[in-house]
Amino acid sequence: MTDRVAILRQRDYLIATIQGDLSDEEILALRDELAERVGRYRARAIIVDVTALDVIDSFVARSLRALALTARLRGARTVVVGIQPDVAIAMVQFRLDLEPLVSALDLDEALRILDVGPRRALDG
């Protein structure tokens, strides 16, 4: 696993913090690693912090979506946090569709959604 992603466990959540631009391979490795750790730690949710990503192109977007779908099959929900304003603008202009990915402003907000939010907030 790359050292450009730190994965912490807090209660039954996994928090994966991306710390710099990742290659395609590293993103796919992150997906695999999280799918495995969901089982190992019996995690109910994954929070992926992408604050450090200054480009989210179609591959990265698709990979984040795949990560969330994979985790869902393993019984965990995923929230992506920290999409930068200019990255959000680029994604919209690109017309990247992340459905059914859930995103939140930051870690606090993600924890709030996961702690108290009704399931429908995540399942849309």
Added chain:
Amino acid sequence: MDDQIHVRIGCDDDLVAARAEARTLATALGFSRTDATLIATAVSEIARNIVVHVGEGEIRMEALCNDTRYGLRVVATDNGPGIRNTSTALEDGYASRGGLGLGLPGARRLMDEFEIETEVDRGTTVRMTKWRQRDELERLRDRDRRAS
């Protein structure tokens, strides 16, 4: 300004370099953070196209400057199989190899100018440019420099 940057594209690690170089040049040319992100995203997309469809190629980025605006031009070239039908390749949803078919049309939406030249079995060149209007101060400074 004669900044010109070459990035050889051969594997997906090179995309990281291409994105970083695009952002650095865009910032040096005074593009906003948002525009720099749009450019870096478009560069990432066409660089990935090279890696996925051809294997190797090159991306050249250069600064353009005229009386009213600055530009950043990106030229991506490869010697691959070419694109048989460019208008289809530019349609949303078209994907020749398992992607979602977002790459080229997406990149086109992020830039101001976008064109593809391709020849079957010879290769493909994608040229795209983003412009930025020069502000009054920049124009005056330039005029002073020329006068002195």
